[in-house]
Amino acid sequence: MSAAVATALSALTSATSAHGAVVPALIEATLRPSLTLVVVVAALVATGTSLILDRSLVRVLLGLLLIGNGVAVLFMVVSGTAGAAPFVGSAPPNEMSDPLPQAMVLTAIVISLATVGFLLALAYRLWQTSGTDDVPDDAEDAHIQRLAEARETSDTYDPSEVPTTTSDELAGDGLDGPPRVDDEIAGGGR
Amino acid sequence: MTTVTAMPALVPMPVLLPLLGAALTLAFRRSARLQRTTSITVLSLVVIVAAVLVQQTDANGPQVLWLGGWDAPLGIALVADRLSSLMLLVSSVVTLIVIVFAIGQGSADDDDENGQQTPLSIFHPTYLVLTAGIANSFLAGDLFNLFVGFEILLFASFVLITLGGTATRIRASTTYVVVSLLSSALFLVAIAGVYAATGTVNLAQLAIRLGDISPGVSLVLQLSLLTAFAVKAAVFPMSAWLPDSYPTAPAPVSAVFAGLLTKVGVYAIIRVQTLLFPDSPLHGLLMGAALLTMVIGILGAVSQSGLKRILSFTLVSHIGYMIFGIALATPHGMAGAIFYVVHHITIQAALFLICGLVERLAGTTSLHRLGGLALASPVLATLFFVAAMNLSGIPPLSGFLAKIGLLQAGIEVGTPLAWLLVTAGIVTSLLTLYALAKVWSQAFWRSLVEARVAGAALDASDGLSRATGIEVSAVENGDLAGVSVGRSGDTPRTATIALDADPATGERLVSNARSLPPTMVAAAAAMTAVGLVITLAAGPLFAYTQRAAVDLISRQPYITSVLPVEVRR
Numbered sequence: 001m002s003a004a005v006a007t008a009l010s011a012l013t014s015a016t017s018a019h020g021a022v023v024p025a026l027i028e029a030t031l032r033p034s035l036t037l038v039v040v041v042a043a044l045v046a047t048g049t050s051l052i053l054d055r056s057l058v059r060v061l062l063g064l065l066l067i068g069n070g071v072a073v074l075f076m077v078v079s080g081t082a083g084a085a086p087f088v089g090s091a092p093p094n095e096m097s098d099p100l101p102q103a104m105v106l107t108a109i110v111i112s113l114a115t116v117g118f119l120l121a122l123a124y125r126l127w128q129t130s131g132t133d134d135v136p137d138d139a140e141d142a143h144i145q146r147l148a149e150a151r152e153t154s155d156t157y158d159p160s161e162v163p164t165t166t167s168d169e170l171a172g173d174g175l176d177g178p179p180r181v182d183d184e185i186a187g188g189g190r
Numbered sequence: 191m192t193t194v195t196a197m198p199a200l201v202p203m204p205v206l207l208p209l210l211g212a213a214l215t216l217a218f219r220r221s222a223r224l225q226r227t228t229s230i231t232v233l234s235l236v237v238i239v240a241a242v243l244v245q246q247t248d249a250n251g252p253q254v255l256w257l258g259g260w261d262a263p264l265g266i267a268l269v270a271d272r273l274s275s276l277m278l279l280v281s282s283v284v285t286l287i288v289i290v291f292a293i294g295q296g297s298a299d300d301d302d303e304n305g306q307q308t309p310l311s312i313f314h315p316t317y318l319v320l321t322a323g324i325a326n327s328f329l330a331g332d333l334f335n336l337f338v339g340f341e342i343l344l345f346a347s348f349v350l351i352t353l354g355g356t357a358t359r360i361r362a363s364t365t366y367v368v369v370s371l372l373s374s375a376l377f378l379v380a381i382a383g384v385y386a387a388t389g390t391v392n393l394a395q396l397a398i399r400l401g402d403i404s405p406g407v408s409l410v411l412q413l414s415l416l417t418a419f420a421v422k423a424a425v426f427p428m429s430a431w432l433p434d435s436y437p438t439a440p441a442p443v444s445a446v447f448a449g450l451l452t453k454v455g456v457y458a459i460i461r462v463q464t465l466l467f468p469d470s471p472l473h474g475l476l477m478g479a480a481l482l483t484m485v486i487g488i489l490g491a492v493s494q495s496g497l498k499r500i501l502s503f504t505l506v507s508h509i510g511y512m513i514f515g516i517a518l519a520t521p522h523g524m525a526g527a528i529f530y531v532v533h534h535i536t537i538q539a540a541l542f543l544i545c546g547l548v549e550r551l552a553g554t555t556s557l558h559r560l561g562g563l564a565l566a567s568p569v570l571a572t573l574f575f576v577a578a579m580n581l582s583g584i585p586p587l588s589g590f591l592a593k594i595g596l597l598q599a600g601i602e603v604g605t606p607l608a609w610l611l612v613t614a615g616i617v618t619s620l621l622t623l624y625a626l627a628k629v630w631s632q633a634f635w636r637s638l639v640e641a642r643v644a645g646a647a648l649d650a651s652d653g654l655s656r657a658t659g660i661e662v663s664a665v666e667n668g669d670l671a672g673v674s675v676g677r678s679g680d681t682p683r684t685a686t687i688a689l690d691a692d693p694a695t696g697e698r699l700v701s702n703a704r705s706l707p708p709t710m711v712a713a714a715a716a717m718t719a720v721g722l723v724i725t726l727a728a729g730p731l732f733a734y735t736q737r738a739a740v741d742l743i744s745r746q747p748y749i750t751s752v753l754p755v756e757v758r759r
Contacts, residue, residue, distance in 0.1 A: 052368065052372075057364065060364075060368060064368070064371050064372075064375075067372070067375050068375060071375050071378045071379055071382070074379060074382045075378075075382050075385075077382075077386075078382045078383075078385055100391075101382070101385065104334055104381070104385075104391075107334070108378060111341050111374075114345055115371060118345065118348055118349075118367070119367065122352065122360060122363070122364065125352075125355045125360055126361075126364075129355075129356070129357040129360060130357060135361065135364050136361055138361065138362075138365075138434055139358070139361075140434070146655070
C-alpha cells in the first residue's frame with residue numbers, strides 16, 4: 001500500500017511539471033522530489049501497517065506513530081528540494097524552502113503527540129482491566145462465533161469437513177446420527 | 191467581501207465560544223453547578239449566533255473571515271455559506287438539547303453534588319471542545335483547517351467514548367480510535383497530494399486550480415479524499431467500526447455522536463464533491479456505495495436484538511440516502527441530501543436519547559428482556575413511537591418528506607442506476623419500519639411477564655450452553671421458561687420451570703418510570719419535537735436547501751466571496 005502511495009505521489013509531482021503553468025513560482029522547487037525521502041516514507045508506512053495488524057495495543061500505537069511519521073516525511077517530499085531557510089530577507093524568495101508544508105507537518109506532529117498520550121493511557125487502562133494489553137475479541141463477534149459452532153448459522157459450515165476426509169470417516173460420521181439437515185429441522189432455532 | 195457589516199466577526203464565534211467555555215468549565219471543575227451554567231450559556235449563545243448566520247448568509251451571501259488579518263490567498267479563511275450555516279444551526283441545537291439531557295442524567299447519578307467524580311468534571315470541557323471541533327469543520331475554508339477541525343472533534347470524542355474506562359468501553363473504543371486515526375492519516379496523505387499538485391489548500395483556490403491538472407491526478411486526489419471522509423461518514427465498505435463502537439458509549443454521548451459525527455463526514459463529502467470536483471467521474475461509484483450502505487446497513491439492523499445496535503445499524507443505513515442525493519449531483523438531489531442530513535441529525539439523536547431513557551428505566555436494552563414499557567411509561571412510548579415513525583418515513587413526518595424529495599430527484603435523473611437506488615430507498619424505508627416495529631412490539635407492547643419468561647429462558651440456555659458446550663435453546667411456553675436439548679433427530683428434551691408472575695417487578699418498573707428525571711424526559715421530548723418542527727417548517731426549509739444546493743452546484747457565490755478578483759488563479 002505504502003509503495004503505491006509513494007508511486008502515486010511521484011506521479012503527482014511529475015504531473016505538476018507537465019502543467020507547470022498553473023503552479024506559482026514558489027512551488028517550482030517541488031519538481032524534483034527526493035527519491036530517498038520517498039523510500040523512507042514507504043518503509044515507515046509499511047512497517048507501521050504491519051505493526052497495526054498486531055493484537056497488542058502498544059504495537060498498534062507504535063504502528064500508528066510510524067505511519068504518522070511516514071506521512072510527515074511525505075510532506076517533505078511534497079515541499080521539494082530543500083532551499084534556504086524561509087526567513088524574510090535572508091535569501092531570494094525562489095531559493096527558499098516552501099514553508100507551508102513545514103507548518104502543516106508541525107501541526108501534524110503536535111497531533112501525533114496527543115495520539116501517543118491518549119493511546120498510552122488507553123493501553124494502560126486496558127492492562128489495568130484485563131492484565132494484558134492485547135485487544136480482546138469483540139463480544140458480538142464471539143457471540144456469532146458461538147452460534148456458528150452451535151451450527152445455527154448455515155448448513156455449509158462444518159468444522160469436521162476437511163478436504164482429506166476418506167470415505168471410511170464419512171461412513172463413521174453417518175453412524176453417529178442422521179445428516180445435519182434433519183438436525184436443523186428438529187432442533188429449530190430459538 | 192459582499193457586505194461591509196460586522197457580520198463576518200460572527201463567523202468564528204461558533205468555534206471560539208465553546209473553546210472559551212471549555213477553558214471556563216475546566217477551571218470550574220470543583221463546582222458542578224457553575225459547569226452546567228457555563229455549558230448551557232455557551233451552547234445557547236452558539237445557537238443564537240448560528241441562527242443569525244443562517245439569516246445573514248441567506249440574505250447577503252457567504253460570510254468570510256480571514257483569520258489574523260492576512261491577505262486573501264495566504265491566511266486561513268473561515269467561510270459560512272448557506273450549507274455551513276444550516277449545519278451549524280442544527281448541530282448547535284442538538285448539542286444544546288443533549289447537554290441538557292446529560293445534565294439531567296448526571297445530577298441524578300450524583301445526588302450529593304460533591305463534584306469529585308472525575309468523569310463528570312471532565313465531561314463538560316470535553317463536550318464543548320467536541321462542539322468547537324464540529325463547528326470548525328463546518329466553517330473551514332481550507333482543507334488543512336478541515337483536517338484540524340476533524341482532529342479536534344476526534345480527540346474530544348476519544349475521551350467521551352471511553353468515559354468511565356470500563357473494560358467494554360475500552361474494547362469498543364479501540365476500534366474507533368484506530369480506524370479514526372488511520373482515516374486521518376489518509377486525509378493527510380490526500381492533503382499532501384493536493385498541495386503537491388496545486389500549491390494551495392484553500393478550497394476556493396482549489397476549486398479554480400483543480401480543473402487545470404490532469405484528470406488522472408485529479409481522480410487519485412478525489413478518491414483519497416472521498417475514502418478519508420467515507421470512513422468518518424460510515425459509508426458501506428468503511429462502516430464496520432460504527433455499530434461496534436457507538437453502542438457502548440453513555441446515552442448522551444452516543445446521541446451526539448450518532449447525530450453529528452457521521453454528518454461531519456457527509457458535509458465534507460458534499461463540499462468536496464461540489465466545490466472541488468464538479469465534473470466528478472465517480473458518481474456511479476458513489477451510487478453503488480449508497481446502495482450497499484442502505485441495504486447492508488438495514489439488514490444488519492433487522493438481524494440485531496439490542497436496541498442500541500439496531501439504532502446504530504439504521505444510522506449506517508440512512509447515511510446511504512444522503513450519499514444517494516450527493517451522487518445524483520443535481521440541484522434537487524443535493525437539496526434532498528441536505529434536507530435529509532438536517533432531518534436525520536435530529537431524529538437519530540432523539541432515538542438515542544430515548545434509548546438512554548429505556549436503559550435507565552429497565553436496566554437493559556436487549557429486546558429479549560425488555561417488555562411492558564408502554565404500560566409503565568406512556569410518555570416514553572409516545573416519544574419512541576413518534577421518533578420511530580419519523581425515522582422510517584411515515585407520512586406526514588419529516589422523514590417522509592426527506593425521502594420523497596430524494597426519490598423524486600432520483601426519478602428525475604432516471605438512469606437505470608438511479609431507479610435501482612430509488613427502489614432500494616423504498617425497501618430500506620420499509621425494512622427500517624420493520625426493525626423499529628419489532629422494537630415497539632417487543633420492548634413496549636408485550637407484557638412484562640412474557641419478557642421476564644423470555645429473559646429467564648435465555649439466561650438458563652446461555653448459561654447451560656456455556657457450561658456444557660452443548661447446544662441448548664431457550665423455550666417459552668406461556669409463563670413457563672425452560673431450556674431444550676435436541677440431539678439429531680430425537681424429540682428435543684425440554685425442561686421448564688414456572689416463574690411466579692411477580693407483581694412487584696411491574697410495580698418497580700412503574701415506579702422507575704415515575705422517578706425518571708424530568709430534565710432527561712424533557713430533553714428527549716424536545717429533540718423529538720425538533721423533528722416535528724422540521725415537519726411543520728418543511729416548506730421554507732426545503733426552499734432554503736434548494737437555494738443552498740443551487741449555490742453549491744454553481745460554485746460561484748463561494749469562490750467570488752472568498753477570493754478577491756486579483757487572486758483568482
